[in-house]
Amino acid sequence: MNAMEATGDLIILVGQAQQRSRASDSGQLVEAARTGDHDAFRRLYDLYAPMVHGILLARAPQWEVADLVQDVFLTAFNRLHTLRDREAFGGWIAMIARNRAMDFHRRSRQTEEITEEMAVEQNTGSEAEARRILEVIRRLPEAYTETLVLRLVEGMTGPEIAERTGLTPASVRVNLHRGMKLLREKLHGEGLA
Amino acid sequence: MKNDDYLWNGSGEVDEEIERLEQTLASLRFKAQPLPLPAAPTRRVNIRFLAAAAAVVMALAGLWIYLGSRAPRSAPQIASQPPLPVEPQSQKGASDQATVQSNGEKERRAFVAKPRRKASPRIVESSEALTAAAPASPLEIGRHIESAQLLLRAVKNISEDEPAVDVSYERGRSRLLLQQNILLRRNAEARGNLPISETLGALEPFLLDIANLREKPSRGEMSVIKQRIEKKEIIATLQVYSTVSILN
Numbered sequence: 001m002n003a004m005e006a007t008g009d010l011i012i013l014v015g016q017a018q019q020r021s022r023a024s025d026s027g028q029l030v031e032a033a034r035t036g037d038h039d040a041f042r043r044l045y046d047l048y049a050p051m052v053h054g055i056l057l058a059r060a061p062q063w064e065v066a067d068l069v070q071d072v073f074l075t076a077f078n079r080l081h082t083l084r085d086r087e088a089f090g091g092w093i094a095m096i097a098r099n100r101a102m103d104f105h106r107r108s109r110q111t112e113e114i115t116e117e118m119a120v121e122q123n124t125g126s127e128a129e130a131r132r133i134l135e136v137i138r139r140l141p142e143a144y145t146e147t148l149v150l151r152l153v154e155g156m157t158g159p160e161i162a163e164r165t166g167l168t169p170a171s172v173r174v175n176l177h178r179g180m181k182l183l184r185e186k187l188h189g190e191g192l193a
Numbered sequence: 194m195k196n197d198d199y200l201w202n203g204s205g206e207v208d209e210e211i212e213r214l215e216q217t218l219a220s221l222r223f224k225a226q227p228l229p230l231p232a233a234p235t236r237r238v239n240i241r242f243l244a245a246a247a248a249v250v251m252a253l254a255g256l257w258i259y260l261g262s263r264a265p266r267s268a269p270q271i272a273s274q275p276p277l278p279v280e281p282q283s284q285k286g287a288s289d290q291a292t293v294q295s296n297g298e299k300e301r302r303a304f305v306a307k308p309r310r311k312a313s314p315r316i317v318e319s320s321e322a323l324t325a326a327a328p329a330s331p332l333e334i335g336r337h338i339e340s341a342q343l344l345l346r347a348v349k350n351i352s353e354d355e356p357a358v359d360v361s362y363e364r365g366r367s368r369l370l371l372q373q374n375i376l377l378r379r380n381a382e383a384r385g386n387l388p389i390s391e392t393l394g395a396l397e398p399f400l401l402d403i404a405n406l407r408e409k410p411s412r413g414e415m416s417v418i419k420q421r422i423e424k425k426e427i428i429a430t431l432q433v434y435s436t437v438s439i440l441n
Contacts (some may be wrong), residue, residue, distance in 0.1 A: 038230050045228050053223035062221060070228065078234045130220050151200065152211070153218045158201040176200050184210065193210065 030086040033077075041080075045073055048090060051164040052097045054150040058138060059101035062131065068104060072097045091166030129192070136186045144179025147172055329380045334389060335435060337377055341370050341396055342431040348403060348415075349422050357409040367403035374400055392434055399427055 026047065032040035052072050056065045076093050083092055137148050150156045150165075158176060162169040187193040198205035344366055351358050378393040402418050422428060 036233065041230060042228060046225070049225065050223045057221065066224075066226065069223070070226070073228055074230070077230055080234065126217055127220050130217050133214065133217060134221060152214050153221050154223060155215065155219070157203055173197075173201055177197055180200055180211070 026089050027086040030080065030083065030089050034080055034086075041073075041077055044089065048093055048164060049073070050154040050156060051090070051150060051161075052093060054154040054156070055094055055097040055146055056101055057134070057153060058142075058145045058149045059098070060104050062134070064104065068097075068100055072100050075100070088166060090164045094165050132190075133187070133192060136190060136192065137183060139186070140179055140182055143175050144182060147175040148179045148183060151176055328384050328386075329377050334377055334381075334393075337370070337373055338392070338396075338431050338434050340366075341374070341400065342428055342435065344370060344403070345399060345422055345428050345431070349419050349428070351415060351419075353412055353416060353419075357411070358415070359409055360403075360406050360415075361408045364404055364406050364408070367400045371397065371400040371404050389434075392430060395425070395427060395430060399425075 026044065029040045029044050029047075033044060049069060053065060053069050056068045056072070060068055072093065075096055079096075083089065134149075134153070137145055137152070140148070146165075147161060150161045151158070156164070158172050159169060161167070162172045165172075184193070199208045200211055344363060348360070348363055351360070374393050374397055378390055378397065381387075381390040381393065399418070399422060402421075406414065406418075
């Protein structure tokens with residue numbers, strides 16, 4: 001084992017310890033929110049809203065995401081009594097967000113859908129470029145898309161992504177590495193690099 | 194590896210391409226908004242669960258009603274029932290009394306329409322044995338027919354020489370027997386016992402006529418009833434049944 005691999009393993013171990021600590025904090029907040037403590041639930045919102053936003057942004061139209069985030073947290077608030085393991089709040093609300101995005105697409109098929117391209121045309125400059133890059137990320141495999149959006153859009157670190165989503169740090173690291181490699185190739189191919 | 198470190202947690206040497214992507218995509222980053230929360234969690238009612246529960250309740254209610262309709266009615270229910278309407282057959286028998294004087298007819302109609310008097314304890318006790326589950330015993334029917342037979346004989350033997358005979362006792366007795374007769378006849382009908390049903394059905398008009406008499410009926414009124422008793426040979430019919438039931 002060389003020095004660099006040892007450093008990497010140490011980082012992962014530290015990340016896991018921090019993850020357990022944060023999960024415990026979230027567990028206490030969940031317990032308080034269950035008793036009707038709104039401040040505790042708003043603290044959970046502050047902690048997990050970027051992750052929920054990223055998950056939704058990877059799947060749903062950008063202009064719908066803000067409303068969907070609110071929907072997800074209201075759903076979570078109303079169903080908090082169904083959460084068995086209070087330490088698993090992150091994975092639980094991530095699942096609610098993924099289901100909400102699927103539900104959105106299911107319903108939007110029945111109505112006239114505004115395409116992402118139509119929205120892009122209305123914007124110029126860096127925001128338009130951001131949307132084009134986001135479109136490229138969305139075309140990647142789903143596991144990479146979600147992790148890359150959380151890292152590049154929401155600015156979360158790998159350990160934070162693992163802690164919030166409930167994935168293992170190793171899985172997140174692999175997804176980031178392979179996803180980034182694919183993204184570079186796509187960006188160069190489309191002249192966005 | 195250094196690029197991966199930066200990608201992993203932002204440490205190490207900066208990857209310029211990743212940094213550029215971060216800066217560009219930051220415009221799409223989550224912007225905190227106030228989260229309006231309801232005062233208390235609003236738990237959604239599961240429609241399917243409600244529908245299933247309603248179906249179970251309705252099924253149980255249906256079963257309860259079905260079993261209730263099959264179960265025998267208890268004796269207290271029969272005893273506390275409102276007065277029974279007079280059967281068409283009885284009305285027909287009563288209408289045969291065309292020759293009865295107008296005062297007598299008015300009284301009869303009044304008796305048919307108004308509620309009967311409360312049954313005596315003896316009648317209620319008898320009716321307890323007349324539930325649908327427990328058919329009336331031949332002994333019970335025999336006693337009733339014997340009582341009716343004695344009443345008809347007593348009426349038949351009333352002397353017409355006297356100007357106005359007090360028949361209040363016979364009238365009261367007839368009312369009690371009439372009520373018991375109705376119960377016994379219905380019981381026999383429900384059991385498919387046609388001979389008894391017909392016998393009691395034949396007896397009923399006579400009991401009704403006697404029950405509707407005035408306390409001191411006229412000679413004409415008494416004469417009509419006595420003639421009908423003889424003409425229909427109801428006493429003989431009852432006597433035959435009494436003999437048969439005694440032999441059994």
